[in-house]
Amino acid sequence: MQKLLIFTIFIILIPFSNVQAQKTSGSFSGGSVLFGYDNRTCDASLEGTIRYDSSSSKVEYCNGTVWAAPGNSCAVYNIAFTNEFDTGKAQYITSNISQVDTNACTTSISISGGGSPEYRICSEASCTAGSPAWTSAAGTVDDGDWVQLRLTSSASPMTTLTASLLIASLRNDWEVTTGPDAMLVFITSAAYTGAEVGGIGGADHKCQTLAEAAGRPGWYLPWLADESDLSAPGSRFTQSTLQYQLLNGTKVADNWTDLTDGSLDNYIDRDENGNLVSSKNVWSNLWSNGNRINTTGCSYWSSTGPTGNNGQNSRVDSQWSYAGSQSCTASNHLYCFQQANDPVGPHKKVFISSASYTGAAVGGVTGADSKCQALADAEGLGGTYKAWISDSNGLTAPSASFTQASIPYRLVNGRRIADDWADLINAANPTTITIDETGALQVNKKVWTNVHTNGNQINLSGNCSDWGSTAGSAYNGESWRLDSYWSYSNATACSTALHLYCFEQ
Known part of the structure; x- marks a missing residue:
């Protein structure tokens, strides 16, 4: 309460003090109140100190690293830089421009890595106003600023250099890979x-x-x-x-x-x-x-x-x-x-299950989803997984139950299956779904589906009595196929053990 009272009085008094460049201060538990402008560097010795910066008309406190706006936690949220592939050799390569979110704080910024990396801080998204300078020196960045990186690419083909930007304690890596000579x-x-x-x-x-x-x-x-x-x-x-x-x-x-x-x-x-x-x-x-x-x-x-x-x-x-x-x-x-390089950025993981199940052992659509999730969890893949499967209720089909991703779908080894949901359901894939959750190859395996390549249910009955019986037959796909047969090829007896396709949501 003592800190809050003194700080409140300080805010009320400062506008009327009209003090410029005075170095007087008042002490309280945890730090000092610095009246007027004070240009000392914020470090551990001044942590908890409050000042009024008359040059910027801001009340600030020292968080042990930089002068920051009071009353907010200086959480830094991730900013993203798109990795560059197949670049020229020994050339300046610049990154995309990304906005900083520090929850209304001023915080530290620094850069390190290969290729003599530099950054620049901009006031707007195009990074053109005021011709902001490139620097490799540590500095500070404000909430809402825009940041761009650059480095000199390697003189060797197929070589990756990484620039690491540190904002407060959050590290953001940007990779630049030169293209092949052949x-x-x-x-x-x-x-x-x-x-x-x-x-x-x-x-x-x-x-x-x-x-x-x-x-x-x-x-x-x-x-x-x-x-x-x-x-x-x-x-x-x-x-x-x-x-x-x-x-x-x-x-x-x-x-x-x-x-x-x-x-x-x-x-x-x-x-x-x-x-x-x-x-x-x-x-x-x-x-x-x-x-x-x-x-x-x-x-x-x-x-x-x-x-x-x-x-x-x-x-x-x-x-x-x-x-x-x-x-x-x-x-x-x-x-x-x-x-050509196919950079593995954000994506949804896909695998064929290493285990196989009779129609009854699938345990319904929820059982299939649970099996996919358990297999993914056992390998530490992260994320939420569902099976590419449908029962007598069309709403369980992937077209109705899946997250329709706008980013690529890839096998767990990084190989691309589709550019996004629309590409996934176009009946043809560039890669077979034959890699399981461990990264091992599954050869010549059939997969329970009852799903067309467009993600819709095939019919009401081809599902082993809602994946709970070994009687009858159900529709399957063939994992070795690149055409529409990957999802729907024929029907197989429900007493047969087949695999599952598992998709991250």
Whole structure:
């Protein structure tokens, strides 16, 4: 009460004191009252002190770090800077402009990190008024100010530099990653039967994990198609204007157009570690222009029969991609191609359940949701999860019960499934949902759904008596499919154990 009384008297008296630049003060428990203007730096020795800054006509108190407005908690709310990818090398890169919310406080600001980072404080959203200066020195920032960052990008390709902005105790990181000089290409060191490929999702996983294990940056996709045109490189690949190169720098093609013109400049004969791999057959089912040949793809690359189309890495003519067909029991390699960066920003996580359930064991839609949530919680994924499933009540279908996200949907390994809800329900995805909550690959699995690809219920009865019975049959999707069959393909006996799709809300 003593502090409150003195502070109230102080506010009443100051307007009438007309004191400028006096250094008189009055003491009270916890700090001092500084009458008139005082330019001492706020630090721990002045914590709790109150002053009137006649230069700004503000009453302020020292919080131990900076002079701040009294009566408010100096909570700092997160500001966001969008990470930059595929930037030029050794260039000034500037961030987006983000507004500071400090709950009406003045607080400290500082910056550190790679690329000699700097910040500037602006009075408005365009950061043009008054030509605010760039600085790397610590300072203060007011509630409502706007902040922009910049740094010099790395001189090396595929290198990330991070600027860390500290406002009070809240750290905000901004990453800038330089683009590649070329798109890397390799043949896998391992060979696989048609069944061992594990579908398009399995081939995706193999290329990516081999690249990561060898320390190769970026995203990788296989030169492979199944029975759907959606799986072909012509539909899924970045059609790059950069050179395609082996890991030793040897040029394979000048760009996408050159890659798909029927001939290569050199053999694709180096694996993910840079080792020579010569005279090998490679699963493909692709013409050299990147389009699917036919349905000869070892039953969606999940079977040892009957046959699959292949290329030969000892050829630079069109037969590098298609040289004939072989029994799916043969062990062949894969070609893996680097893609453009796909920055993993805010997104909703998606996985196929590692466990499978009979129709009765699903336990209704609420039971399916609970199973998804428990699996996510066990892996520490965070968030709220629901199953892509519907019963006899159409309101349980994803179109009615899901949060329809405006941000991307991604597998737990970061691979993009859809740009947003509208993209998710357009009947075709660029990636199969074949990665479970642990990050492991689930090959050739069916999934209980009773849901069309648009998120609506299929019908009233195809749901194992509201997912509580082993009698009858229910509608399912096929996780290895990129087309509409991922959600709805056929019906399966309710006594069969199938998996679930789980979506973060």
